[in-house]
Amino acid sequence: MLHHIENKIYHVEILPPKQDTEKLSADLALFADKYNKALEIGSCICLTDNAMGNLAFQGTEVIEELNLPVHSEQIMIHLNTFHTLEDLRTILDTCKKIGIKYLLIISGDGSDRLPKLQSTDLNLSNAVTVTSVELLHYIHHEYPNDFILGVAFNPYEPPEHEFHKLERKLKAGASFIVTQPVIEKNEIVGQMLKLYPSVPVIIEAWMSKKLHLLSEAVGYEIPETTEFDPVETLKTLHKIYPNCGVYLSLLSFKTQFDLLNETWI
Amino acid sequence: MKIVVCVKQVPATNEAKIDPETKRILREDIKAILNPFDHYAIEEAIRLRNKHGGEVTVLSMGPDKAVRVLREAISMGADHAVLLNDKAFGGSDTWATSYALAKAIKKIGEVDLVLCGKQAIDGDTAQVGPGIAAHLDWIQATYVMEISVLNAHQLKVKRMNEMGYDICLLETPAVVSVVKGINVPRVPTLKGRIASDRYEIPIWRPADLGADIEHLGLNGSPTRVVKTQPPAPRDTETKLIEGTPQSCAQSLIKELRLRNLL
Numbered sequence: 161m162l163h164h165i166e167n168k169i170y171h172v173e174i175l176p177p178k179q180d181t182e183k184l185s186a187d188l189a190l191f192a193d194k195y196n197k198a199l200e201i202g203s204c205i206c207l208t209d210n211a212m213g214n215l216a217f218q219g220t221e222v223i224e225e226l227n228l229p230v231h232s233e234q235i236m237i238h239l240n241t242f243h244t245l246e247d248l249r250t251i252l253d254t255c256k257k258i259g260i261k262y263l264l265i266i267s268g269d270g271s272d273r274l275p276k277l278q279s280t281d282l283n284l285s286n287a288v289t290v291t292s293v294e295l296l297h298y299i300h301h302e303y304p305n306d307f308i309l310g311v312a313f314n315p316y317e318p319p320e321h322e323f324h325k326l327e328r329k330l331k332a333g334a335s336f337i338v339t340q341p342v343i344e345k346n347e348i349v350g351q352m353l354k355l356y357p358s359v360p361v362i363i364e365a366w367m368s369k370k371l372h373l374l375s376e377a378v379g380y381e382i383p384e385t386t387e388f389d390p391v392e393t394l395k396t397l398h399k400i401y402p403n404c405g406v407y408l409s410l411l412s413f414k415t416q417f418d419l420l421n422e423t424w425i
Numbered sequence: 426m427k428i429v430v431c432v433k434q435v436p437a438t439n440e441a442k443i444d445p446e447t448k449r450i451l452r453e454d455i456k457a458i459l460n461p462f463d464h465y466a467i468e469e470a471i472r473l474r475n476k477h478g479g480e481v482t483v484l485s486m487g488p489d490k491a492v493r494v495l496r497e498a499i500s501m502g503a504d505h506a507v508l509l510n511d512k513a514f515g516g517s518d519t520w521a522t523s524y525a526l527a528k529a530i531k532k533i534g535e536v537d538l539v540l541c542g543k544q545a546i547d548g549d550t551a552q553v554g555p556g557i558a559a560h561l562d563w564i565q566a567t568y569v570m571e572i573s574v575l576n577a578h579q580l581k582v583k584r585m586n587e588m589g590y591d592i593c594l595l596e597t598p599a600v601v602s603v604v605k606g607i608n609v610p611r612v613p614t615l616k617g618r619i620a621s622d623r624y625e626i627p628i629w630r631p632a633d634l635g636a637d638i639e640h641l642g643l644n645g646s647p648t649r650v651v652k653t654q655p656p657a658p659r660d661t662e663t664k665l666i667e668g669t670p671q672s673c674a675q676s677l678i679k680e681l682r683l684r685n686l687l
Contacts, residue, residue, distance in 0.1 A: 179613060184622060221615040244609060272461060275609045 161262070161308065161336040161360040163233065164204055164405050168424045171236065171338075171362055171407040172203040176222050179215035192226050194413050199234055201421065206264070206407065209238040213271035220254040232259045236310070239299075240268020241290045245281040252299065256306050264310045264338055265299065265329075267292045293328045300333035310336040310362075315348035316378045326352070330359065338407055340377055341366040343393055345400045353404070362405035365394045367416055391419055398424055426479035426574065428470040429530050430540045431557065432463040432498060434491040435547040443653050459494040462542025464501075464610035465603050469572060470540050471502040472608060477574050480504040482533055486514055486525055492626050499621035500613035507533070511630045513638055518646035519548070523556025525641055528634035530561065538580070539600040543568055554602035565600040566593050570607050 164171070174194050177187035198205045207219030219237050223230060237260055239251065255263070270276060277290040282298045284290070296309055311334040313326055326337070337356070339349055341364045353361060366374055371388035375381050397406060406424065411417060437456040444451050470481040483498040485491050486509035495506035509525055517525065530536050539558075544551035551567070558565035570590065571583035580595045585604060595601070613621075631638055639645060666676045681687040 179618070184618060215612060217615040217618070225615050225619070244611070247612070273464070273610075274612065 161310070161362070161405070164362075165360055165403065169234075169405070170203045170420055170424065171206050171405060172198045172411055173206045173208060173407065173409045174198065174219075175208050175211055176217045176219050179217065188222065188226060191222060192228060195223075195228055197413065197417065199229065199231065203234065203420070204262070205235045207235070207237045209240045209266075209268060210242060210271075210274060211238075211269070213242075213269035213274065215271070215273055218251055220251055220258070220260070223258060224254065230259045232261050235260050236262035236264055238264045238266060238268075239295070240266050241277045241292065241295050242268050242270045242274040243277060244275045245277065247275075248277065248281075252303055252307075256303065261306070261308050262310065263299070263307050264312070265292045265296050265334065266312050293325070293332050296329060296332035296334055308336070309334050310338055312340065313337045313349075313352060313361075314340045314377075315342065315346050315352070316340060319348050319351070322348075323352070323355070326356075330356070336360040336362065338362040339364050341374055341409060342397065343371070343374070343388075344396070349401075353401075360405065361401075361403075362407045363397055363401050364407040364409055365397055366390060366410065367394070367408050367412065368410040391416060391423065394423055426473060426477050426537045427533075427535055428473060428479060428481045428538045428540060429533060429536050430463070430466045430470045430481060430483045430498065430503065431526050431553065432467065432483055432485050432494055432542070433460045433545045433547075433553075434458070434485065434487050434494045435460045435545050457490060457493070459497050460542055460545045460547075462544060462546070462603075462605060463494075463498075464542075465605055465607050466540040466542045467498050467501055467503060468608045468610040469603055470538075471611075473538070473572065473574065474504075479537070482507060484526060484529055484533075485509070486517070486522055486529075495626055496621040496624065497613065499624050500617035501611055502617060506624065506626050508626055508628050509630075509634070510628050513631045513641050516643040516646065517641060518648035519550050519552035519556055520647055521641050521645035523553050524560050524645060525631075525634065525636060526553070527557050527560035528636045529629060530557065532629070532634055537597045537599075539563075539598070541600070541602040543602045543604045551602065554600055558600035561598070561600070563598050563600050564595050565602075566595055567602045569601050569603045572601065572603075572607070 177184060177191060181187050195205055210216050237255065279287045279290055282290060282294055284294055287294050292311060299307060299309060311329040314322055337359055342349055343366055367390040369388055369390060371386045372382045372384045434457045437458045442451045474481050481503045482505040483495050483503045484507050485495055489510060492508055495508060499506055507529060509529055514525055530539060541554035554567060555565055566582045566584050568585040569582045570585055573581040575581050578597050580597060580599060582593050582595060582601060584591050584593060631641060666673045678687060
């Protein structure tokens with residue numbers, strides 16, 4: 161992951177098509193277009209896992225179905241705890257088979273329709289529920305040396321709790337960190353960088369102009385009328401966090417993608 | 426084992442509006458989904474087929490757009506799907522609906538087991554499964570949480586009741602309605618979805634079923650909705666517990682015990 165930061169490789173989030181889409185072919189074509197564009201400019205493609213609890217197809221099955229190229233250094237998938245054990249193993253085995261090595265392990269957002277991993281699935285005797293920590297343990301144990309595992313860090317949670325959780329995640333096998341969206345200098349992120357100077361950290365940059373959508377994540381109300389320039393904010397984040405990578409969420413491929421080459425220089 | 430799963434397309438929200446004149450749900454402009462309880466019936470049918478062989482047919486009665494829920498079932502792994510679609514079916518209550526579905530099950534032929542979700546979330550009646558059994562004159566079990574196949578003609582089911590559960594032996598053919606928790610329904614794969622988009626769903630009309638038109642739609646529906654009204658809002662009170670985590674937890678336990686919730 162350090163290699164991504166040193167070589168100024170952006171992490172570009174792409175959402176696989178949703179399960180309830182009525183225009184699957186068009187959505188798959190759009191996915192392939194974004195995937196190939198991101199691959200071509202050398203970005204690391206990050207594929208979400210039922211983001212926000214909305215049922216979507218797995219990135220791995222879309223890659224296989226569309227026969228898309230996989231460059232190990234240029235792809236990362238999110239993996240959360242809302243799967244059956246069988247599905248989890250299918251995803252991990254597919255990753256291994258097609259050469260995906262970066263996994264971002266998160267607890268994830270569930271929904272009524274999504275199954276949840278049980279502690280019995282993972283043969284855990286000391287945990288009641290499966291969180292990202294237990295999932296990390298499991299992958300680390302069952303797939304030793306196959307994957308490079310990352311975890312999320314949320315600077316908007318109570319710091320003591322979040323740092324404790326981060327410590328457990330790192331002990332469970334995580335070797336890089338991706339933050340929740342950051343829009344300015346963040347004191348808690350600063351503390352985390354000081355605490356773990358040798359762990360590669362990727363700052364998530366919010367690329368939507370609709371900043372108010374972040375209200376729930378940051379824990380306070382952002383008015384809908386708030387003006388926000390994502391590209392300028394991105395440039396500022398590079399200055400504030402020169403030793404961190406950057407994860408671009410909700411990037412517009414129509415209006416922002418072509419600017420990426422001249423943003424991180 | 427030849428299994429038919431009866432499914433329904435329902436409004437995605439429990440806040441669906443009711444037409445004040447007809448007392449029927451206004452289905453336009455509301456996102457429609459597969460009845461959540463039907464996922465469990467489909468999953469159980471697929472598991473039984475995978476274990477014991479046979480085939481799974483998914484059956485629904487509804488408007489043109491109801492093909493979407495049938496395609497979802499196909500994408501989960503069902504083998505076939507049939508939609509009962511005709512103006513004559515419109516306005517059917519649970520009795521007329523179960524008559525039409527029973528006729529379709531007879532047409533499919535040699536069915537061993539009919540599975541339904543325990544109820545649909547729009548009407549909440551839980552009557553269609555038992556209605557199908559009545560029309561077919563087959564044995565039935567409702568609120569089933571476990572199904573075992575004993576032999577080609579006998580099933581053992583575990584069904585919930587108010588005090589616990591019953592273990593019942595059923596001779597096939599039988600109708601079984603299943604509860605949430607009987608299994609964990611699978612999420613469709615992309616391959617399954619692509620196959621379901623290519624599947625051509627046959628549409629059956631009343632004449633295809635040999636159904637008596639007088640037993641369908643409003644004519645065949647003895648139910649009369651006299652009045653509907655939303656339930657009164659709940660009178661709730663929020664109590665804030667303050668203090669250390671330990672004292673908050675102790676206070677919460679005390680409050681829950683006082684309300685017989687622990």
